[in-house]
Amino acid sequence: MLKKTFFLLLFSTGFLGIKAQQTIPFRITKNNNIIVKTLVNKKDSLDLMFQIAMKEGAISPQRQRKADHLIFNKEEISENNTVDIGKMSWKDIRFTDNQLTGHEADGKIGTALFKGKTFKIDYDNNRFEIYEKLPDLKGYQPIPVIWKQDLFYFVADNVVDGKKQQEEYFALQSGYSGGILYSNDFADEKELDKHLKVTGEKTLKNSQGQSVITKQGILPFFKLNNFVFKNMPVGFFSGELKTQNISYFGADMMRRFIWIFDADRKMAYIKPSKYYSEPYYKIN
Incomplete structure (x- = not known):
């Protein structure tokens, strides 16, 4: 009986380890940009655009909200900042000043949010999902x-x-x-x-x-x-x-796909999202 209980507990723990995840909600603008609500240095509430093509953060000169608690040096770099999203917190985030960003955003934040983790961009449910291991890949193409x-x-x-x-x-x-x-x-x-x-x-x-x-x-x-x-x-x-x-x-x-990136950044997995057949965006 004890052995049976042990294996049941082991199986349950392993199952939860695969499924356990953290989520970060986002919204998508009419310009297809992903916006994440953040609290920087426990003081500044900023809407940051997720930029998959960068690691750290940046602040726009055209921001609508104040970023008074980011201290920049002569090279327009601010080191050792904290970023909070909901109950999640990141330390030692670097910000660069005076970088243009997407509409409706005060700045940008990159893949430092997912350092060392597998992550999903779920356009169907407007959220990022963070995993310790690869989730179920049924229906995805590598x-x-x-x-x-x-x-x-x-x-x-x-x-x-x-x-x-x-x-x-x-x-x-x-x-x-x-x-x-x-x-x-x-x-x-x-x-x-x-x-x-x-x-x-x-x-x-x-x-x-x-x-x-x-x-x-x-x-x-x-x-x-x-x-x-x-x-x-x-x-x-x-x-x-x-x-x-x-x-x-x-x-x-x-946005036409749901994306999963492995922790080693060597593979991505995609499947169609609800936007797959949407009309193409028109560049003005």
């Missing part, structure tokens, strides 16, 4: 990822000219409200301005009079694992300045 300099990279296929698939590495970028934004190298090499149907164009000039032309085009096919998107809007740059060094998988595409 995607190998490379985590480098706080960016998650993965490979996807692009059909530009209707003939063959072109592989490209994309970085997850939850701060970019749109879907796909191509690097200058990919746009130039694949001659996107010739092969894609261009639907929009804007020209911007810097203080030196150099021009940056942003274009919107229609990509015939985009394939991520077994998921295929047809006739989707994509963005790319042309002009004299070549500043876009990375291709982005933006927030409009991210």
